[in-house]
Amino acid sequence: MRTIARIALLAVAFATATLAFGWWSVAGVGIFWGLVAGPGRHAGRTAALAASLGWLVLLVVTALQGPVLRVADRVGGVLGVPWPVVVGITLLFPAVLGGVGAVVGRVIREGKGKRERGKG
Amino acid sequence: MRNLGRVARLAPPVAVLGTVLYIGACPVGPLPPLGPFLDPVAGIWSTATTATLPVRADATIAGLTDSVVIRYDDRHVPHVFATREDDAVRALGYVVARDRLFQMELQTRATDGTLTELVGAAALELDQQMRRLGLARSAERELAGLAADGLDRRLIDAFAAGVNAWIDQLGRGQLPFEYHLLGRRPARWQPVHSLYLIRRMGYTLTYFGPEFERLRAAKVVGVQAADALLPVRAPIQEPIAPSGESFPTFDRTPLPPPAPQARSTTANDRTLGPTFDPRRRGASNNWAVAPSRSASGHALLAGDPHLELTLPSVWYEVHVNVADMLDVYGVTLPGSPAVIIGFNRDVAWSFTNSQADVLDFYAEELDDPDDPTQYRLDGAWQPLERRIEEYRAANGALLAIDTVHATHRGPVVWRDGRPYSIRWTVLEASGAGGAVYRANKARSVGDWLDAMETYEAPIQNGLVADRAGTIAVRAGGWYPVRPGGRGDTIFDGTRSASDWTGRLGLDRQPFAVDPAQGFLASANQQPLVGPDYLGGDPVSPWRALRINQLLRSDSTVTPAAMQRYQLDSRNVRANVFVPAFLEAVTRGRAAGSVGSEVDDAARILDEWDRRYTKDNSAAVLFELAMRELARLTWDELAVNGTAQVRPSDMTLWRLLQDPASLWWDRHETADVVEQRDAILLASLAAARDTARARYGEPSDDGWRWDHAWSMNIYHALRLPALSALGIPHAGGPGTLNPLYAPRGAEGASWRMVVELGPEVAARGIYPGGQSGNPVSWRYDDRLPGWKNGELHELLFPKQSADLPADRTSAVLVLRPEGG
Numbered sequence: 023m024r025t026i027a028r029i030a031l032l033a034v035a036f037a038t039a040t041l042a043f044g045w046w047s048v049a050g051v052g053i054f055w056g057l058v059a060g061p062g063r064h065a066g067r068t069a070a071l072a073a074s075l076g077w078l079v080l081l082v083v084t085a086l087q088g089p090v091l092r093v094a095d096r097v098g099g100v101l102g103v104p105w106p107v108v109v110g111i112t113l114l115f116p117a118v119l120g121g122v123g124a125v126v127g128r129v130i131r132e133g134k135g136k137r138e139r140g141k142g
Numbered sequence: 143m144r145n146l147g148r149v150a151r152l153a154p155p156v157a158v159l160g161t162v163l164y165i166g167a168c169p170v171g172p173l174p175p176l177g178p179f180l181d182p183v184a185g186i187w188s189t190a191t192t193a194t195l196p197v198r199a200d201a202t203i204a205g206l207t208d209s210v211v212i213r214y215d216d217r218h219v220p221h222v223f224a225t226r227e228d229d230a231v232r233a234l235g236y237v238v239a240r241d242r243l244f245q246m247e248l249q250t251r252a253t254d255g256t257l258t259e260l261v262g263a264a265a266l267e268l269d270q271q272m273r274r275l276g277l278a279r280s281a282e283r284e285l286a287g288l289a290a291d292g293l294d295r296r297l298i299d300a301f302a303a304g305v306n307a308w309i310d311q312l313g314r315g316q317l318p319f320e321y322h323l324l325g326r327r328p329a330r331w332q333p334v335h336s337l338y339l340i341r342r343m344g345y346t347l348t349y350f351g352p353e354f355e356r357l358r359a360a361k362v363v364g365v366q367a368a369d370a371l372l373p374v375r376a377p378i379q380e381p382i383a384p385s386g387e388s389f390p391t392f393d394r395t396p397l398p399p400p401a402p403q404a405r406s407t408t409a410n411d412r413t414l415g416p417t418f419d420p421r422r423r424g425a426s427n428n429w430a431v432a433p434s435r436s437a438s439g440h441a442l443l444a445g446d447p448h449l450e451l452t453l454p455s456v457w458y459e460v461h462v463n464v465a466d467m468l469d470v471y472g473v474t475l476p477g478s479p480a481v482i483i484g485f486n487r488d489v490a491w492s493f494t495n496s497q498a499d500v501l502d503f504y505a506e507e508l509d510d511p512d513d514p515t516q517y518r519l520d521g522a523w524q525p526l527e528r529r530i531e532e533y534r535a536a537n538g539a540l541l542a543i544d545t546v547h548a549t550h551r552g553p554v555v556w557r558d559g560r561p562y563s564i565r566w567t568v569l570e571a572s573g574a575g576g577a578v579y580r581a582n583k584a585r586s587v588g589d590w591l592d593a594m595e596t597y598e599a600p601i602q603n604g605l606v607a608d609r610a611g612t613i614a615v616r617a618g619g620w621y622p623v624r625p626g627g628r629g630d631t632i633f634d635g636t637r638s639a640s641d642w643t644g645r646l647g648l649d650r651q652p653f654a655v656d657p658a659q660g661f662l663a664s665a666n667q668q669p670l671v672g673p674d675y676l677g678g679d680p681v682s683p684w685r686a687l688r689i690n691q692l693l694r695s696d697s698t699v700t701p702a703a704m705q706r707y708q709l710d711s712r713n714v715r716a717n718v719f720v721p722a723f724l725e726a727v728t729r730g731r732a733a734g735s736v737g738s739e740v741d742d743a744a745r746i747l748d749e750w751d752r753r754y755t756k757d758n759s760a761a762v763l764f765e766l767a768m769r770e771l772a773r774l775t776w777d778e779l780a781v782n783g784t785a786q787v788r789p790s791d792m793t794l795w796r797l798l799q800d801p802a803s804l805w806w807d808r809h810e811t812a813d814v815v816e817q818r819d820a821i822l823l824a825s826l827a828a829a830r831d832t833a834r835a836r837y838g839e840p841s842d843d844g845w846r847w848d849h850a851w852s853m854n855i856y857h858a859l860r861l862p863a864l865s866a867l868g869i870p871h872a873g874g875p876g877t878l879n880p881l882y883a884p885r886g887a888e889g890a891s892w893r894m895v896v897e898l899g900p901e902v903a904a905r906g907i908y909p910g911g912q913s914g915n916p917v918s919w920r921y922d923d924r925l926p927g928w929k930n931g932e933l934h935e936l937l938f939p940k941q942s943a944d945l946p947a948d949r950t951s952a953v954l955v956l957r958p959e960g961g
Contacts, residue, residue: 044178100864122159
């Protein structure tokens with residue numbers, strides 16, 4: 023349950039950052055998450071899932087205002103791919119960006135932790 | 143060492159992150175930067191949120207003096223209600239940009255030759271052609287000559303302010319679809335861009351070089367024969383300005399034979415001289431009926447300009463109302479402050495292209511062909527105007543540099559390594575926008591004609607009717623007067639005596655008002671049978687013959703009949719040629735020289751009603767037979783089997799009158815002398831073979847017209863996914879509802895029928911929709927209706943409150959700053 027709540031909150035953070043600052047902020051939120059998340063190897067995967075979910079929420083909100091599937095269909099037609107591929111790439115892109123960002127954050131945190139443990 | 147270890151651990155994820163950020167921020171190949179493109183808030187997905195206009199919107203625009211109310215009806219037509227003209231035009235700029243911003247920028251760049259900055263190097267050749275012609279510089283010269291407080295200047299300034307107000311208010315997520323695809327932002331709209339439009343239209347309608355075709359023909363078959371093949375005076379006459387004589391007339395005099403050398407040289411030896419750009423096929427219809435011949439006793443007017451069909455459409459439908467000053471409805475070109483084709487409370491009008499010759503070529507002598515600086519004139523060297531043009535990519539990278547030259551006549555263009563300067567009215571004309579805008583306010587035919595007196599180019603057959611029952615047509619504009627009269631030749635550029643000597647006076651331009659016949663019609667045919675040279679490239683008059691035939695036979699014309707005429711698929715061209723094929727078959731049968739295949743083909747043609755209905759099988763056969771007939775007949779004009787000059791079907795008809803003409807004899811059959819019937823039968827046989835090879839047996843539906851030919855409406859960027867392709871169409875070459883080969887991309891770009899009764903009643907449609915957003919259902923919502931031949935009722939409320947609430951789809955209120 024805590025994991026689901028954590029992913030949901032993180033997804034909201036990704037969505038809010040995208041809304042406020044644009045697509046690149048997904049990387050920033052990912053790095054931040056990597057820095058503050060607890061120990062373990064799942065920071066990257068959690069961030070990837072949450073970033074994807076965050077953008078999915080934004081797409082759903084957009085769909086409430088207009089024909090999102092028609093956009094996917096038109097873009098797919100232009101690029102020569104089926105529309106689900108367009109949706110898939112749209113969700114995959116923040117996942118990679120957020121996930122890798124979180125990994126970077128985690129490596130920084132781990133390096134810092136080791137340094138501090140070394141001093142102690 | 144510990145630091146090194148940390149760096150080693152950090153490096154891979156940082157490198158991956160950097161790569162993803164790079165792909166997100168920078169274009170990769172033809173793709174836009176993925177980050178902003180995929181962004182669900184501000185990227186391509188946001189175009190879903192602008193697919194439908196908000197039901198109610200308010201905006202503030204600098205420079206407005208009073209509020210402007212814009213009500214969109216249920217067809218998404220904005221009805222602009224303003225209290226001052228400048229405000230109305232400002233609002234018009236705003237609403238057109240709201241729907242068509244990308245199209246406006248694309249057509250601007252297509253005119254000033256900066257497409258590469260939007261779409262990349264693929265457009266370099268187009269840009270080079272435009273910059274060499276100098277359409278944009280010509281517009282800048284016109285702008286510089288406009289009085290700062292004159293009407294023309296005020297209109298384009300106000301329009302530009304409206305467009306830029308929209309651009310300035312564009313928020314994140316409001317960019318048009320194509321800007322996302324290209325990864326670009328909109329450029330600001332300059333007043334001069336409105337002046338580009340008429341020049342671009344002039345390029346489309348008048349940039350032809352029949353002189354080169356005539357030259358090439360003369361080289362092969364002699365001057366006399368070339369003159370007959372490409373006649374200045376059309377052999378079939380149905381002029382737009384009736385003179386009281388009986389029309390149509392048919393000139394049956396035999397064609398002079400080809401010069402002997404045409405028959406003595408082999409096709410591969412021929413050197414025909416320079417070619418010119420291929421002809422474009424756009425054309426148009428318009429006609430008006432006087433009260434004496436209408437069922438209601440009111441004047442009627444119909445117009446359907448045939449242009450390249452695009453998505454979004456070249457037209458934008460609008461109604462502009464300024465209390466007591468202007469109340470006009472119709473279609474405008476996005477970027478123009480005036481309605482181009484339409485009506486007001488008293489007058490309706492439409493245009494067709496006049497085919498006038500307004501462009502001449504001068505063979506020039508330059509001092510150094512590789513790097514010219516001077517041209518010879520009357521024995522002395524004159525300095526060439528030289529300008530360096532730089533072509534840049536979207537990222538500012540230099541793609542190419544070009545030196546553009548001009549003589550005192552105009553730009554220098556090169557053909558087959560030879561320089562020609564051109565003089566072209568489209569580059570020198572001015573005041574078209576103001577003339578059309580003043581015509582928008584006309585209260586009578588007389589007012590309209592007065593307003594259009596200052597219109598210069600491209601010359602149009604302006605057809606107009608009013609509520610008082612007057613109808614008139616004038617092919618008015620700037621007709622150059624040349625030394626020697628004719629302009630269908632390449633002039634000697636080294637002599638100033640070759641220059642134009644004046645303009646044809648208004649009193650000698652084709653004109654008719656209230657003719658005794660009770661109707662007027664134009665379909666790009668030769669406008670006048672008179673002494674003056676107006677043009678040397680007449681269009682075959684099949685559409686003109688058909689509409690005159692229909693109007694002569696109906697003395698109680700109704701708007702519904704006008705609509706039927708616009709959709710008419712009967713082909714006079716087939717009426718003329720099918721009997722020739724059938725008679726040849728009859729004679730061939732008698733002589734025992736007809737095989738079962740030809741018999742079969744003749745039966746199909748004989749049973750045909752000569753309508754290009756979608757399900758008929760004969761039109762395909764006929765078109766193939768006509769192509770074969772031209773190919774076999776004009777073999778003297780082919781090089782390596784490819785036609786270098788193609789006389790019109792009118793000339794072919796004239797040749798049919800002479801069964802033993804030498805033109806029928808095929809060059810490649812040295813031991814046989816063919817005559818007319820042999821060529822007709824061979825054409826029919828070849829057509830049948832081709833049809834079977836391509837489409838199967840006629841009984842299998844493969845020859846259905848709509849299987850073989852269709853209409854293709856391309857998106858402005860030629861993206862198939864945003865286009866409407868393969869549209870079945872009941873019409874073909876020469877029918878009133880046309881379909882032009884080979885791309886099928888031109889057709890009736892706007893259909894309008896107006897009845898000028900006590901209250902003006904109008905119906906109209908164009909293929910496409912008002913919105914330029916491919917995601918919006920308004921992008922192509924009119925296409926089904928256009929395909930089915932429907933006309934929509936055009937709502938024309940006198941005031942804002944008169945537009946019924948249940949037919950109002952959105953309201954936009956524009957307010958002045960601080961208002």
